[in-house]
Amino acid sequence: MNVPRLLPRRVTLRARLTLIYGGLFLVAGTVLLGTTYALFNQQLTRSAPKVLTLGGPGPSTVADGEAPKRQMVFFSRSGEPISRADAESLMADAESWMREQRTTLHEAATTSLLTLGGIALVVVGGAAAGLGWLVTGRMLAPLHRVTDTARRIAAAPAAGRGLHERIALRGPDDEVKDLADTFDIMVERLDGSFDGQRRFVANASHELRTPLTLGRALVELAMHRKSASEDVKQLGENLLEINSRHERLINGLLLLAGSENEITERLPVDLADVVGHVVAQTAPEAARAGITVHEQAAEAPTTGDALLLERLVHNLVENGIRHNAGEDGWVRVACRTRNDGRVEVEVGNSGPVVPPYEIPALFEPFRRLGADRLVTAKGAGLGLSIVRSVARAHGGEVTARPREGGGLVVTVALPACPDEGATGHP
Numbered sequence: 001m002n003v004p005r006l007l008p009r010r011v012t013l014r015a016r017l018t019l020i021y022g023g024l025f026l027v028a029g030t031v032l033l034g035t036t037y038a039l040f041n042q043q044l045t046r047s048a049p050k051v052l053t054l055g056g057p058g059p060s061t062v063a064d065g066e067a068p069k070r071q072m073v074f075f076s077r078s079g080e081p082i083s084r085a086d087a088e089s090l091m092a093d094a095e096s097w098m099r100e101q102r103t104t105l106h107e108a109a110t111t112s113l114l115t116l117g118g119i120a121l122v123v124v125g126g127a128a129a130g131l132g133w134l135v136t137g138r139m140l141a142p143l144h145r146v147t148d149t150a151r152r153i154a155a156a157p158a159a160g161r162g163l164h165e166r167i168a169l170r171g172p173d174d175e176v177k178d179l180a181d182t183f184d185i186m187v188e189r190l191d192g193s194f195d196g197q198r199r200f201v202a203n204a205s206h207e208l209r210t211p212l213t214l215g216r217a218l219v220e221l222a223m224h225r226k227s228a229s230e231d232v233k234q235l236g237e238n239l240l241e242i243n244s245r246h247e248r249l250i251n252g253l254l255l256l257a258g259s260e261n262e263i264t265e266r267l268p269v270d271l272a273d274v275v276g277h278v279v280a281q282t283a284p285e286a287a288r289a290g291i292t293v294h295e296q297a298a299e300a301p302t303t304g305d306a307l308l309l310e311r312l313v314h315n316l317v318e319n320g321i322r323h324n325a326g327e328d329g330w331v332r333v334a335c336r337t338r339n340d341g342r343v344e345v346e347v348g349n350s351g352p353v354v355p356p357y358e359i360p361a362l363f364e365p366f367r368r369l370g371a372d373r374l375v376t377a378k379g380a381g382l383g384l385s386i387v388r389s390v391a392r393a394h395g396g397e398v399t400a401r402p403r404e405g406g407g408l409v410v411t412v413a414l415p416a417c418p419d420e421g422a423t424g425h426p
Contacts, residue, residue: 013143017136022129029121037113041106142169142176146183153187163191205254212250216243268417269309271300271335271345278313279333282321290327291349293317296334300343301417304394312390313345315383316410320349325406342396343416348409354402362400363388387412 149167166187169180222228223236275297286293302309313333320331331349338344365385384398387410391398396414403409 014133014136014140017140018129018133021132021136022125025128025132026121026125029125033113033117033121036117037110040109040113142171142180145169146176146180150183163187163194202254205250208250209247212243212247216240216247219243265305266303267306268301268303269306271302271309271313271343271414272297274306274310274313275333275335275345278310278317281314282317285318286321286331289321289324290329291321291324292330293321294330294332296332298334298336300335300337300345302343302394302414303417304414308390308393312387312412313347315387316345316347316412319383319410320347320351320408323349323351323408325350325352337416338413341416342413344411344413346409346411348403349407350403350405351407353406354408356402359400359402359408363398384410 146167146169149165153163153165166184167180168184169177171177219236219239223233223240228236275295279293279295283293317331317333320333324331329350331347333345333347335343335345363384365382384400388398391412391414394414396412398410398412400408400410
């Protein structure tokens with residue numbers, strides 16, 4: 001039986017500082033109260049009244065050189081002298097009364113110092129703890145700002161996205177400001193590193209397009225010469241196929257680098273239109289491979305870049321066709337609006353069994369199932385990587401699971417269009 005947790009999973013730094021501050025205040029107050037009580041009790045004992053006792057009658061005569069001793073004679077209020085026995089009785093009564101008064105005063109001091117002082121100490125300690133809570137919260141506010149900024153950066157859909165944020169903490173030049181400034185420097189360097197990597201991929205891909213285009217033109221020119229032999233034509237076809245694979249690789253790298261950026265201009269798009277268009281585009285390839293494509297396109301309005309969303313669906317369907325079981329294989333493409341206010345595209349296909357531990361690696365660039373990790377006629381190994389990047393750029397997410405009997409089911413969830421009436425239908 002699971003027992004519910006009554007205590008929080010952790011005690012925050014603010015709570016710990018408040019408890020330490022309040023505990024130290026209570027300990028110091030208790031020591032001060034005890035010391036005050038001990039000193040007061042000691043002073044009360046020292047200043048206890050002393051009662052003089054009557055001495056015996058002195059002699060009628062005195063020796064030479066000695067001062068005559070005086071006898072104490074007590075009188076009543078009426079002026080009559082009081083006998084020695086009566087005086088001793090009155091002195092005893094007075095001493096008893098003074099002892100009772102001292103006991104009463106001691107008890108009153110005890111009640112006042114310990115009981116009322118303890119209550120006052122608890123009240124003041126609670127007020128001190130509350131004040132400590134407020135002061136600690138004010139002092140830890142910069143740390144909360146650092147934590148919130150780091151959490152937003154960590155929650156960014158892509159690794160390099162969100163690194164443009166800075167804490168830019170203003171305040172006293174203390175340890176917290178040093179931490180915030182150091183964090184800003186680290187994020188700035190990471191942002192520059194990711195941005196340089198994206199620029200390098202984009203520039204390198206653009207630069208590689210020119211020699212590939214030139215190579216294709218030269219090969220086609222050599223193949224179509226009248227004097228070209230069959231060997232030259234066969235070699236040209238092979239070179240064109242290799243050139244085509246390289247072009248697909250470069251186009252994929254360009255698209256991957258571009259899809260890492262967040263979409264700033266969003267237009268209404270209906271995924272049902274995108275799915276229908278992609279299924280029509282991939283129909284010839286599916287027919288050549290003997291794969292049957294089943295379409296279940298329901299209305300699924302979202303917002304974003306229509307070309308990137310088309311590439312997302314196209315890569316999923318193309319991946320399902322190319323990595324399939326053969327002539328009896330099939331691919332199911334569906335889109336719908338979910339009850340949680342999001343839309344989704346789901347592509348499932350028959351094919352070889354996919355181990356669950358292999359699925360995360362499939363979304364990495366140039367990674368495929370098993371030993372097939374090189375650039376082949378099936379593609380450059382960037383299909384699912386582009387799908388994930390495009391989905392993240394649109395604020396969505398991609399999940400994949402192995403299908404029973406073989407194959408894979410990939411689901412892309414995207415935010416629904418705020419205005420469901422604007423779906424992008426022609």
